[in-house]
Amino acid sequence: MSPQDIRMSGFQSRSTVDEALAWLDGAVQEIPQQVEEISLELSHGRTLAERVVSQIDVPGFDRSAMDGYAVIADETTGASDYNPIRLQVVGDSMPSNGYSGEIRSGQAVRTMTGAPIPRGASAVVPAEYTEVVDDNVLISLTVGQFKHIGRTGEDIQIGGTVVDAGRILRPQDVAVIASIGQAKVTVRKQPFVRVIITGNELVRPGEQKRPHQIYEANSSLLSGTIPRDGGILESVRFIEDSESAIRNALLEPGADVILVSGGSSVGAEDFAPGLVARLGELPIHGVAMRPSSPTGLGRIGNAIVVLLPGNPVSCLCAYDFFAGRAIRQLAGRSKSWPFRTIELPLGRKIASAIGRTDYCRVRVEAGKAIPLAISGASILSSTTRADGFVIVPAASEGLPAETPVTVLLYSELFMTN
Amino acid sequence: MSPQDIRMSGFQSRSTVDEALAWLDGAVQEIPQQVEEISLELSHGRTLAERVVSQIDVPGFDRSAMDGYAVIADETTGASDYNPIRLQVVGDSMPSNGYSGEIRSGQAVRTMTGAPIPRGASAVVPAEYTEVVDDNVLISLTVGQFKHIGRTGEDIQIGGTVVDAGRILRPQDVAVIASIGQAKVTVRKQPFVRVIITGNELVRPGEQKRPHQIYEANSSLLSGTIPRDGGILESVRFIEDSESAIRNALLEPGADVILVSGGSSVGAEDFAPGLVARLGELPIHGVAMRPSSPTGLGRIGNAIVVLLPGNPVSCLCAYDFFAGRAIRQLAGRSKSWPFRTIELPLGRKIASAIGRTDYCRVRVEAGKAIPLAISGASILSSTTRADGFVIVPAASEGLPAETPVTVLLYSELFMTN
Numbered sequence: 001m002s003p004q005d006i007r008m009s010g011f012q013s014r015s016t017v018d019e020a021l022a023w024l025d026g027a028v029q030e031i032p033q034q035v036e037e038i039s040l041e042l043s044h045g046r047t048l049a050e051r052v053v054s055q056i057d058v059p060g061f062d063r064s065a066m067d068g069y070a071v072i073a074d075e076t077t078g079a080s081d082y083n084p085i086r087l088q089v090v091g092d093s094m095p096s097n098g099y100s101g102e103i104r105s106g107q108a109v110r111t112m113t114g115a116p117i118p119r120g121a122s123a124v125v126p127a128e129y130t131e132v133v134d135d136n137v138l139i140s141l142t143v144g145q146f147k148h149i150g151r152t153g154e155d156i157q158i159g160g161t162v163v164d165a166g167r168i169l170r171p172q173d174v175a176v177i178a179s180i181g182q183a184k185v186t187v188r189k190q191p192f193v194r195v196i197i198t199g200n201e202l203v204r205p206g207e208q209k210r211p212h213q214i215y216e217a218n219s220s221l222l223s224g225t226i227p228r229d230g231g232i233l234e235s236v237r238f239i240e241d242s243e244s245a246i247r248n249a250l251l252e253p254g255a256d257v258i259l260v261s262g263g264s265s266v267g268a269e270d271f272a273p274g275l276v277a278r279l280g281e282l283p284i285h286g287v288a289m290r291p292s293s294p295t296g297l298g299r300i301g302n303a304i305v306v307l308l309p310g311n312p313v314s315c316l317c318a319y320d321f322f323a324g325r326a327i328r329q330l331a332g333r334s335k336s337w338p339f340r341t342i343e344l345p346l347g348r349k350i351a352s353a354i355g356r357t358d359y360c361r362v363r364v365e366a367g368k369a370i371p372l373a374i375s376g377a378s379i380l381s382s383t384t385r386a387d388g389f390v391i392v393p394a395a396s397e398g399l400p401a402e403t404p405v406t407v408l409l410y411s412e413l414f415m416t417n
Numbered sequence: 418m419s420p421q422d423i424r425m426s427g428f429q430s431r432s433t434v435d436e437a438l439a440w441l442d443g444a445v446q447e448i449p450q451q452v453e454e455i456s457l458e459l460s461h462g463r464t465l466a467e468r469v470v471s472q473i474d475v476p477g478f479d480r481s482a483m484d485g486y487a488v489i490a491d492e493t494t495g496a497s498d499y500n501p502i503r504l505q506v507v508g509d510s511m512p513s514n515g516y517s518g519e520i521r522s523g524q525a526v527r528t529m530t531g532a533p534i535p536r537g538a539s540a541v542v543p544a545e546y547t548e549v550v551d552d553n554v555l556i557s558l559t560v561g562q563f564k565h566i567g568r569t570g571e572d573i574q575i576g577g578t579v580v581d582a583g584r585i586l587r588p589q590d591v592a593v594i595a596s597i598g599q600a601k602v603t604v605r606k607q608p609f610v611r612v613i614i615t616g617n618e619l620v621r622p623g624e625q626k627r628p629h630q631i632y633e634a635n636s637s638l639l640s641g642t643i644p645r646d647g648g649i650l651e652s653v654r655f656i657e658d659s660e661s662a663i664r665n666a667l668l669e670p671g672a673d674v675i676l677v678s679g680g681s682s683v684g685a686e687d688f689a690p691g692l693v694a695r696l697g698e699l700p701i702h703g704v705a706m707r708p709s710s711p712t713g714l715g716r717i718g719n720a721i722v723v724l725l726p727g728n729p730v731s732c733l734c735a736y737d738f739f740a741g742r743a744i745r746q747l748a749g750r751s752k753s754w755p756f757r758t759i760e761l762p763l764g765r766k767i768a769s770a771i772g773r774t775d776y777c778r779v780r781v782e783a784g785k786a787i788p789l790a791i792s793g794a795s796i797l798s799s800t801t802r803a804d805g806f807v808i809v810p811a812a813s814e815g816l817p818a819e820t821p822v823t824v825l826l827y828s829e830l831f832m833t834n
Contacts, residue, residue: 171645209477224592
């Protein structure tokens, strides 16, 4: 056994969660940021890498904000239901086909929403306040200068910044970029995330299993969390517990982040920690947290490697604390938790230990955060019964009932009814 | 002109937002719910249509929760660092390959996390508290009955409900379904949403535009909001302002929801309202709200039709109020807003009118909701500068500064840094 080999002898010492996060954030920072130019229509949810500046005014011309009649504003003074004024309709202005002439005193042009305002006109009277009589229109509303006219550049001016770099593009951000005529945007690349699933005892769902086999669940978990955090699932590799198979899966190029599920600890068949240490570095192995203490963090070349415990709850916890954070940062997102939070009093005490960070699943019931009684690392069903989790920091021995706590609610978009 | 034709004469009367929502929810309710069986790996974010019941116990056998040594718990009584007890190691239990014999007094079996507990053993001592000496192991920890043993069925029991119908599947929900061996799930079908973009003045981003043309932005907006709400974009159809072209796009089968952008109002080229009324029904046309008053709601056969104003802000507002709500319900989601809310005092007054519902974009600054000054329906950039919006209900004349309001924050996942 090499000096680094701790198999079957236990972790000598564990890093704190803060130490682990500090190493991880530093390692992510050292990876050069990568950008790509993509079609605007594919950019929803992507992180803008360069600010978008408009080359045009929007609108590009004074245009009508209503269906109605373009008029000389002053000529409507005093117009009302009881005292309509009569104007001669001299033509139409349609959105794609403006009125070519100029309005003179006593004239109006029928105009549609979005149509150019004819020369000479200075306001639009909405259709509701008009009545057509032969070639004339009766106007029953007094309108002021520029009423119902969208002025050139009032939305966006030439040279103005439309969306700043760093924005995670929302539907309306994409729309505003479309409105200045830009069909492509430069965004941060999404990291490719490889998932390596180890464990000879595992069987895929849908297959027959023998008595001591178990169904593999972590790839199902990670295939949901990785895209949520802005990563692309490069591949899921189901690999036998053999050093050479794991080595090949770690070394194959094409991944920015490699997640290894299972075999992360100090068991006799836990090959991954030693491999990562030899092929690159594994500065963090064993973290003072519950669950997920056998987590490992390292890198091979420019690929961040996270060793996730095989127990599903530990896997989720270690993913949330470390892997998701790395993926979000590589995608140009915030490293902070992607969950909505609420402040609630604890419904029951949580026991913890000084020096250890706890990830405690809770239900939200009657305005309180209720820790789930069954909280073993293997109890995956606890995460489906949970509405979220509470983090008990390393400095705390535990939290008495009624303590106000911050609950991180699992995934915002996937709301239940 | 038919009696229903209100082109260039203005809306006779407008429905309230509540009336429009009541009709819409009723129409959606009448559409038969559709379900489909899909692969588990494709089910993230989908709505479960049938509860999932386990056919197996998880774990299916008593298993070790630690790497260490399976022992007879009673035999460790009094064991400590200063007083280790010595047991004979008689074999290994690996996750996929258990120990076939039975432990007798004075014996231990080296066991890995997840491995079956050998017959006769009643606890596991973690590797950290052991030391191997030849064929023996020194145990320096007293463990109680069943310590570090995951009991059969402690996670999930045969016949137990794993996830209830109606759940929008989160990553851990998918994982727990995998853990019971199920490879398929029955979920609500996602509605197919057709987007029809009308307007002869529109040019696609990336193309050259003539002076009075404008770049089309609403399809970019809707291609982001529709998937967010659980719909599938069936197609985007850019159609000239001609009655026959719009008619064909409305009648072609394949859409559960049809969104028509532009031509929804009372302009001379607004063909869509009359067409929908003739081909099906258009009970709501004109809603007492700002922006988006020219919104229309109707149906053709089983397809819900929403007429969205062409102005981008109106389009977003009408989508959010009506179209998104219909899509979410058809996808089996909640009809409520998909946005996170916060309560904040208003930084400046909002003017409104009794009888009219307002959708007012706000920025969140220094703990206040600041209404954006430029709030015309055509000012798309206001939505990108906004963090969210405030709804001023029909019963209100407006809200003075410092009024506590509920801010609906645009899209949770697309957080800015």
